[in-house]
Amino acid sequence: MITINNLHASIDGKEILKGLNLEVKAGEVHAIMGPNGAGKSTLASVLAGREEYEITDGSVDFDGKDLLELSTEDRAREGLFLAFQYPVEIPGVSNVNFLRTALNEIREYKGEESISAKDFMAMVREKSAIVELDAKLASRSVNEGFSGGEKKRNEIFQMAMLEPKLAILDETDSGLDIDALRIVANGVNTLKSKDNATIVITHYQRLLDYIVPDFVHVLYNGRIVKSGTKELALELEEKGYDWIKAEVDAH
């Protein structure tokens, strides 16, 4: 699905990613954990195509395409989805209007017919139920006046609508209470299939009780320094990151 090879990225001349390697196959869930400042959100931003970052080395293959050559919108059209850590409020732009525009531009890109208003509304009803998002929120301005939990549920709702091949959840769990966390995780699990993949970026092991990863990676100092299964997350929860830092720094 996605193969990241020796990825180096910097912002304002400061190198954040320093040779990151990662491979995610269809049907898999990968968790990326790591201390503050390790480069977790940078990885998400670089993959989504934020232009502030400069890629100095490395490559990213996304389902046979050179991801780094694609514009942000084309990455989304190819099936990459980023659930934002801080979803943006856009006053006046209605959630449904924006999603219909998005769906239709994606369909146009793929050479498909645009969706009818009737089918679209049926889809909105079906998908908003997955994250228990009130239908009223779907017709309001994007994220405007939404609570923290509603914003994150709205991210997963959008993910459900766009049906991406690869979803990257950037600290989607931060700030959620346990009920909202369950709803979000349930949404992600419902959308999971053998044909898509998920990268979960998180600070807390808690989320991984609900979204069970196939692999857990530790990102530290711009690189993945340790990979394992879900037990690694528990170990990190218990012991923190210092032992890993020590291990890496010893080399």
Added chain:
Amino acid sequence: MNELIQDSKVTSFVEFLPKTKLPFNNELLLKASDVLKSIDFPTTRTEAWKYTRLGRIAAIPTREQIARAGKNLSREFINANFQISNNGLTFVFENGIFRSDLSSGEFPKGATIKPLTGCTKEELATVGQSIPLENELFNSMNTVYAIDGMSIVIEDKTIIEEPIQFIHLLTGKNTVANLRNFIHIGKFAKAEIMQSFFALDAENSFANSITEINVSENAHLIVNKLQCEAEGNFHVSTEQVDQAKDATFTINTFTLDGTFVRNNLNISVNGVNATTNLNGAYILNKQQHVDNHTCVDHRAPHCNSNELYKGVIDNKATAVFNGKVFVRKDAQKINAFQSNANVLLSDFSTVNSKPELEIYADDVKCSHGSTTGQLDEEAVFYLRARGISDRSARNLMVEAFIGQVLEKIENEALLKFTQEKLNKRFNWESIVE
């Protein structure tokens, strides 16, 4: 001592314009002529014209053109291109001249709608009473050289359901069209008027329009003003509104095209418990210049006024907003709200926004605000990250911004017409869902 008579630009500008044939009050005409002899085109040193230069209007070689009407047009063509509502009463003017061949011949009971050229001296006796002439070039010019315009008189307690549409077409090269309209809405009457301005194969032409509006006790009037004069033409218009007690007056001013547009909107709220709504949207491109000067003068207590003007300015266009709210000493318990918001889409676009409140009463609720900014780039990125192109993302956000004014339009036909104009000019998809 020898008096040196110097030809001002004004003198040579008006020299070849035909003097008005309308039966206006003689004193009024004399006074306006005197003003024209004594003043010149205002410069940016004049406070009211600080950000708006009139050089291009002053330079129109008027000697080369005398306003005429006679373009070969059919009703079908007017309906297809300029008529906003199909079930309305339509009155068409070309360069200020009434086109009876393109206009509705009948009007509903209780309404008298006709060109000023068809009015008697008695019927026009009050024209000009509230229009200031001293130092006012365009008002004076309009008075002395008014070609024609509409007289709309709605009798007391008359409800006119269908919108009254006034369509003004500017045609020809170097045309100067002085239009004069007079609207009287009787007590407890209700009407909706659409004033729309277009240019048809016009070039370097200028429309100078004055509309005097009188909204009587407990009357309701909506005026929708749509300015679509094409690139290369100029427009100055003044609405002078008098509002009596318990009256509701709403004016929506949408400037969609035209190289130079200046709107003077003066509303005198003379009676208690009146409501005044002023909404404006201006969407500018290229080198357009649009200047909205509004003034709401609260002279009586217990009134409400709401003003919302929003602008989107692209390329090298410039916008001016000057909104004044006066609250007189005895006008207590006034709620007056004013807001102007602008989005600049290019590094070369400019806005000069000046909200002004002058309050002499001590028990009022008034607020004003002015914001000017750019599109939120983080929001643009968010939309793009969902598969929307950069262009569509920006369009969506601009539409949403201006949509907050457009949604004030109650008339669906007008909303649709406005949307289509904008879609065509800016390649937008939909403005209001």
